[in-house]
Amino acid sequence: MGRYVIIRVATSILMLVATSAVIFVVLRALPGDPVLTRLGTTQGVTPETIQRLRAELGIDRSVLAQYGSWIGGVLHGDLGRSYFNDFEVSSLVGKRIGATLELTIVSVLLATVVAVPVAIAASLRPHGAVDRIVSALSSLGMAFPPFVAAIFLLVVFSVQLGWLPARGFVSLADDPAENVRHLVLPSIAIATVAAPLVVRYLRAALVDALAAPFVRTAEGKGVPRARVVLHHALRNALLPALTSVGLIFGYTLGGAVLVEYVFGIPGLGSLAVESALKRDYAVLQSVVLLLCALFILATLTVDLAARGLDPRLRAVHSDG
Amino acid sequence: MDEQGGAAVAAVRSRMRLRRSPSLLALATGVLGLIVVLCLLAPLIARHDPNEQDPADAFASASGAHWFGTDDLGRDLFSRVLYGGRLTLLIVAGSVLVAFLLGTLWGFVAAIRRGFLDELLMRTADVLMAIPQLLFALVCISAFGASMLNLALVIGVLLSPTTARMARAAALTEMNRDYYAAAIAYGARRRRLLLVELLPNTTGALAVQAAINAASAMILEASLSFIGLGIQPPDASWGTLLQQGYGFLYQNVGYAIFPALAILLTIWTLNVLADQLGARAGAQGA
Amino acid sequence: MSAALDPARPPLALDVRNLSVAAGETPLVHDVSFAVAAGARVSLVGESGSGKTITALAVMGLLRPPVRIAGGSVLLGDTDLRRLSRRQLDRVRGGRIAMVYQDPMATLNPLHRVVEQIVEAIRLHTPLDRRAARARAVELLEDVGIPDAAAKAEAYPHELSGGMRQRVVIAMALSGDPELLLCDEPTTALDVTTQRRIVELLVRVSEERGVAMVMITHDLGVAAGFSDEVAVMYAGRIVERAEATRIYAEPCHPYTEALLGAACDLTLPLERPIPTIQGQPPSPGELAGGCSFHPRCRYAQPLCEVDRPLLLEAAGGGSVACHFALERSPVAVSDAADEVGDA
Numbered sequence: 001m002g003r004y005v006i007i008r009v010a011t012s013i014l015m016l017v018a019t020s021a022v023i024f025v026v027l028r029a030l031p032g033d034p035v036l037t038r039l040g041t042t043q044g045v046t047p048e049t050i051q052r053l054r055a056e057l058g059i060d061r062s063v064l065a066q067y068g069s070w071i072g073g074v075l076h077g078d079l080g081r082s083y084f085n086d087f088e089v090s091s092l093v094g095k096r097i098g099a100t101l102e103l104t105i106v107s108v109l110l111a112t113v114v115a116v117p118v119a120i121a122a123s124l125r126p127h128g129a130v131d132r133i134v135s136a137l138s139s140l141g142m143a144f145p146p147f148v149a150a151i152f153l154l155v156v157f158s159v160q161l162g163w164l165p166a167r168g169f170v171s172l173a174d175d176p177a178e179n180v181r182h183l184v185l186p187s188i189a190i191a192t193v194a195a196p197l198v199v200r201y202l203r204a205a206l207v208d209a210l211a212a213p214f215v216r217t218a219e220g221k222g223v224p225r226a227r228v229v230l231h232h233a234l235r236n237a238l239l240p241a242l243t244s245v246g247l248i249f250g251y252t253l254g255g256a257v258l259v260e261y262v263f264g265i266p267g268l269g270s271l272a273v274e275s276a277l278k279r280d281y282a283v284l285q286s287v288v289l290l291l292c293a294l295f296i297l298a299t300l301t302v303d304l305a306a307r308g309l310d311p312r313l314r315a316v317h318s319d320g
Numbered sequence: 321m322d323e324q325g326g327a328a329v330a331a332v333r334s335r336m337r338l339r340r341s342p343s344l345l346a347l348a349t350g351v352l353g354l355i356v357v358l359c360l361l362a363p364l365i366a367r368h369d370p371n372e373q374d375p376a377d378a379f380a381s382a383s384g385a386h387w388f389g390t391d392d393l394g395r396d397l398f399s400r401v402l403y404g405g406r407l408t409l410l411i412v413a414g415s416v417l418v419a420f421l422l423g424t425l426w427g428f429v430a431a432i433r434r435g436f437l438d439e440l441l442m443r444t445a446d447v448l449m450a451i452p453q454l455l456f457a458l459v460c461i462s463a464f465g466a467s468m469l470n471l472a473l474v475i476g477v478l479l480s481p482t483t484a485r486m487a488r489a490a491a492l493t494e495m496n497r498d499y500y501a502a503a504i505a506y507g508a509r510r511r512r513l514l515l516v517e518l519l520p521n522t523t524g525a526l527a528v529q530a531a532i533n534a535a536s537a538m539i540l541e542a543s544l545s546f547i548g549l550g551i552q553p554p555d556a557s558w559g560t561l562l563q564q565g566y567g568f569l570y571q572n573v574g575y576a577i578f579p580a581l582a583i584l585l586t587i588w589t590l591n592v593l594a595d596q597l598g599a600r601a602g603a604q605g606a
Numbered sequence: 607m608s609a610a611l612d613p614a615r616p617p618l619a620l621d622v623r624n625l626s627v628a629a630g631e632t633p634l635v636h637d638v639s640f641a642v643a644a645g646a647r648v649s650l651v652g653e654s655g656s657g658k659t660i661t662a663l664a665v666m667g668l669l670r671p672p673v674r675i676a677g678g679s680v681l682l683g684d685t686d687l688r689r690l691s692r693r694q695l696d697r698v699r700g701g702r703i704a705m706v707y708q709d710p711m712a713t714l715n716p717l718h719r720v721v722e723q724i725v726e727a728i729r730l731h732t733p734l735d736r737r738a739a740r741a742r743a744v745e746l747l748e749d750v751g752i753p754d755a756a757a758k759a760e761a762y763p764h765e766l767s768g769g770m771r772q773r774v775v776i777a778m779a780l781s782g783d784p785e786l787l788l789c790d791e792p793t794t795a796l797d798v799t800t801q802r803r804i805v806e807l808l809v810r811v812s813e814e815r816g817v818a819m820v821m822i823t824h825d826l827g828v829a830a831g832f833s834d835e836v837a838v839m840y841a842g843r844i845v846e847r848a849e850a851t852r853i854y855a856e857p858c859h860p861y862t863e864a865l866l867g868a869a870c871d872l873t874l875p876l877e878r879p880i881p882t883i884q885g886q887p888p889s890p891g892e893l894a895g896g897c898s899f900h901p902r903c904r905y906a907q908p909l910c911e912v913d914r915p916l917l918l919e920a921a922g923g924g925s926v927a928c929h930f931a932l933e934r935s936p937v938a939v940s941d942a943a944d945e946v947g948d949a
Binding site: 015016018019022023026027139140142143144145147148151152154155159160166250251253254255257258261262272273276277279281284285288291292295296 | 446447448450451452453454455456458459460461462463535539542543546547548549562565566569570573576577580583584585587588591592595
């Protein structure tokens, strides 16, 4: 198991490095010039000034050198500096990462809390009435890009009913109640697409588990139905379903980007959007890298956890 | 890592043992077809010019004259949605085509060559799949600019790694079959193997992937246009309309709701198509 | 004290009458009747697909839709198992009646330690606290012959050998002190030496604790070493039933005879082809008219194609379902029939 962990971690790190290279290459491949964008015009600006500005931003060096210094900085916690306002990216990120993490975690939790009982209900009688209704609803839920769901929710709950705020964010530390109020709609928006995904994977795993011989053994022992489903089948179904959570996290991150934008939540997602719009590549590359790192980390954690929880995979050396 | 990803999605689709519902398939195809036809025939159906402004009649609600109401400049929303659909669907079709060409070639070559090339190609796919699609799209469009061509190309390229994985898996299944071994025994060259043997026999899986890609492409295009990195005004795709409507939720809810419904309906029908085609392919598959 | 002498125990541990099982409309088991006296051992023998496992599952109430019991009765002692609610059934299963299954790797929960699985069974039927239950579980493991029981109890199923896993399943089944134990091919997944040991263990348990047992197997050899009475099943019906000793000496039904003949005799010269029963057992939907065995029967006559033989008592004890058993066997078939209705 230890060897596996090391290999997996190493692979993940390599992935991250490769990803950073891809992001960097894409952003540097463009013909545009951040200095010109920042200045807005070349009227009345001497070539020397442009040279000087470029040197300041560090973009007069070779691509490889720029990549090197970016990565070097990242490893030291220096994520670069915005092209536009000289803010350090790390401080921008620091201020905004909390909101994104909170939103993502709450959304995934919400999706799971809703999805687990629904998946259980659906799996008890495959192709039965409940299963088909769940399937239809899941189908519908998955058709909602999170930001579309967000808009629908906004229309109903903010515009028409006025129950919940339409924009903004209050941090947990400042005012827990307001924090919750501002998170309700965004997390529901993301959960609209995440929950059906969880339901699908979990239902499939549960149907398999319920058909397994050891469930029959449990029933033959006289184990009551509820315990058979929860203690035996669900436990065994969670393992294969867990590996798909990483995938769902990817969808969630993607969805969170736009949902943050729609609800005006100052998180990493909206930061990415803003910097993309402004062509502030220094910020964009680091933020996107960070989000990818979160994604890779989540997948890695889930994968290792799944292996750790399965006694069959834990022990590499077992005496028979 | 994404061996799990793509394979998991495919596995879930077939493991779901979805009830094959011909009526559902027919319904979804019908609705999708209707949407496509309506958008294509926009010039004939729309009663107003989508860009014709009438500020006096701004934010009108749905009525006989304006089926979907009007926007902030008094433009007829129904016409705008129809014309917007043409742009959206065009981009979606383009991306699916790009993803198909690139992804299928990618996956088939990897399957046929195996060995180091296969490893290299698939590892590249894994790396690309490690970047959440929207973020990657953000980066690319930000870098290359937002034109229709760029959008179709970027989204198509984005969708090709998953397509490649699916194509490779489908190809490997077919390569195990007798007719393929026979073709090799007859001395068929690689190009022939690709085009004549593999391609026609993997259409099931590829069609499913195309439906999935179309749905993803819709989401991506809508997302990009919504934040302003997609189709720019005065042209308007559904995503752009959504963005404009979002700014006026308090004035006219329909402005945002109708494009949203169009997006929703199209994605839903594509998902159902993918599920139903997948159930059929799964039943016939290995 | 042996159960057979225990006056408190009813004379019949299990009484199955006219049991029929179907999957939707397709019949799988027809009109099966057999009884097991308290403390006695009976074997149900047949090829795969003969319906023997389904019969056992039906007795335990473990059938899953669309498979269901289509008729007949199942009496455990004096309890009608078919009339019990799920909750009542849960109290009986694992307690008064238990089952040992074919593949112990698949039938044990891979995520729970062995001791937890036995403790679960114990605590469902006896009021013991965790500690006492654990101690009892280890005791049971020792009883079934697992060395170093205390340590092995903490293992996960995949960490044990096949034979030990099966012993665990047996221990789990015995934890509720059952009156009856159903054993579905308990040795098929094991190697030959272990097979013998497991069968010996089961015999010992039956005799020491007075547990009645039903052994389901395709292996006549196993049945011989195990039980007093053998019932042979083919295509969902019982075709012959007799005492173990008699059935080997004088099989009445052509199928039983063929099964015995098909047993590989290693002392025969190598050039002799291994006798097999030609043909395949029929699948549930495609039963031949008349006697279901007639397509493969060496003695088949025109009558066999049309008229299904009833299971009738033979004068020497036991019963057989064949039109011509009389002519081939020295034992006369009496007309005092054990009337079994048509399916």
